[in-house]
Amino acid sequence: MSMPSLSPLSFFFSTAPTATPFTLSSSFVESYRAKTTSFGFNGLGEVVYQRTYSRMMSDGTTPEQWFQTVARVVNGTYNMQKKWIDERQLGWDEGKAQVSAQRMYELMFDMKFLPPGRGLWAMGSPITEERSLYAALNNCAFVSTGDAQQEPSSPFCFLMDASMLGVGVGFDTLAAGLTAVHPPSSTDTTFTVPDSREGWVDSLRLLLDAYFVPGGGALPIFDYSDIRKAGTPIRGFGGVSSGSEVLVQLHQEINTVLAALVGSTLTVTAVVDIMNLIGKCVVSGNVRRSAEIAFGDPYSEEYIDLKNYEINPQREAYGWTSNNSIYAELGMDYEPSCTRIRKNGEPGFAWLENMRSFGRMNGVKVSGGG
Helix, strand or coil: CECCCCCCCCCCCCCCCCCCCCCCCHHHHHCCCCCCCCCCHHHHHHHHHHHHHCCECCCCCCECCHHHHHHHHHHHHHHHHHHHHHHCCCCCCHHHHHHHHHHHHHHHHCCCCCCCHHHHHHCCCHHHHCCCCHHHHCCEEEECCCCCCCCCCHHHHHHHHHHCCCCEEEEECCCCCCCECCCCECCCCEEECCCCHHHHHHHHHHHHHHHHCCCCCECCEEECCCCCCCCCECCCCCCECCCCHHHHHHHHHHHHHHHCCCCCECCHHHHHHHHHHHHHHHHCCCCCCCCEEEEECCCCHHHHCCCCCCCCHHHHHCHHHEEEEEEECCCCCCHHHHHHHHHHCCCEEEEHHHHHHHCCCCCCCCCCCC
16 A cells, blocks of 8 residues: 655745746857856855856756856746736836846856855756746745644654755754654555655655654655665756665654654754754755754753763764754853853854844834944
C-alpha cells in the first residue's frame, strides 16, 4: 500500500504565466556581449559570481556570462510587473517598458546597483518563470515553533521548504515544553518519497506527525528509490542532486531525537537539533546553503550552552547550521551569555524592543538629519 503525496506548503505564491512574457530587445542585449565590467576585489568578485550566481544556459552545459545573467534578472523582473499589470487590466506599455528595462540593465551591468543574491540566482530562471516559486527571491524568513500547536510539524516543514529554495530562516524555541512527543504506531504502509522539494518536505511531515499526533500517528516505511542519484543535475533550482543518503540520514537522526523524548515534550535542545539536522540535510544540495538563526531564552542554561561542544559533543556535527542568539532585554545580566561568547563566539544578542520600535516595518516614519 502506498501513501499519496501531500500538498506542498501554501507559503509559496503561484500565478499562471503571462501569455506573452516580457523580453529585452535581443539586439540590445547582444550589444553587451563583448563589454566588460569591474567585479572588484582583485578578481575575487568575478570568481564569486561564477561560482554562485551564474546559472547554466538552456543547453545544460554552458554557464551564463555576466551580460546574460543581467538580462535574465531584468526580464524576470519586468515579466513579473507585466503579469501584475495585465491581470488588473491597467494597460501594459511595451515601449515604455523597454526603455526603463534597458536603463535597469545598464545600471546592473555596470554594478551601479544589484539585487540581493537570491534575486541574482533565481529571478528570471525556471524557478520563477515556470514554477512561480517567488519565495526563492526572499533573503530571510522567520517561523515561530510556539504558534503552531495544532500542527506542530509545520514550523519544521516550513524551514525545510524555504531552505531548499535558498531562503534563510529564523526560528524560536517556544515549542519546548508545549509539543508532546507520542509513541508512533507501526504500519506496513509505504511512502515512496517523490524526487522533488515537495516530496522531501512531505516525508519530513509524515515522520514528525508520527510523533506529534496525539495518540500516536502512523510512521510509514520510506521508499527512497525514486530519488535521483547523487551528482545528477537539478534543472529547476540548479546544482546537482545530493542523492537519497542525506534524506535517509535526516530521517534516522530525527527518529533518534524524538524516540528519546516519547512520553514527554520537546526540549529546547530537541527543537534546535531538528532544525539544525534539517539544515545539514539541505546544505548537502550543492548550490543550496543552509542559513538559520535560532532565538532563545537568555536565562536558559540549556539554550546558551548549545554550542558548548564539551557539554554537547554530539551537536558539533550539525550545530554549525544556525547562528544562535538570545532575546536580550535592557538591563539584564549579560554575564552568563558573555561567558559563552568568550569561549565560542555565541550567542548573539537580539533586542526585540529595538526591532519593534525602530524596525523598518513598524509603521513609524523616522526622519533623519543630514
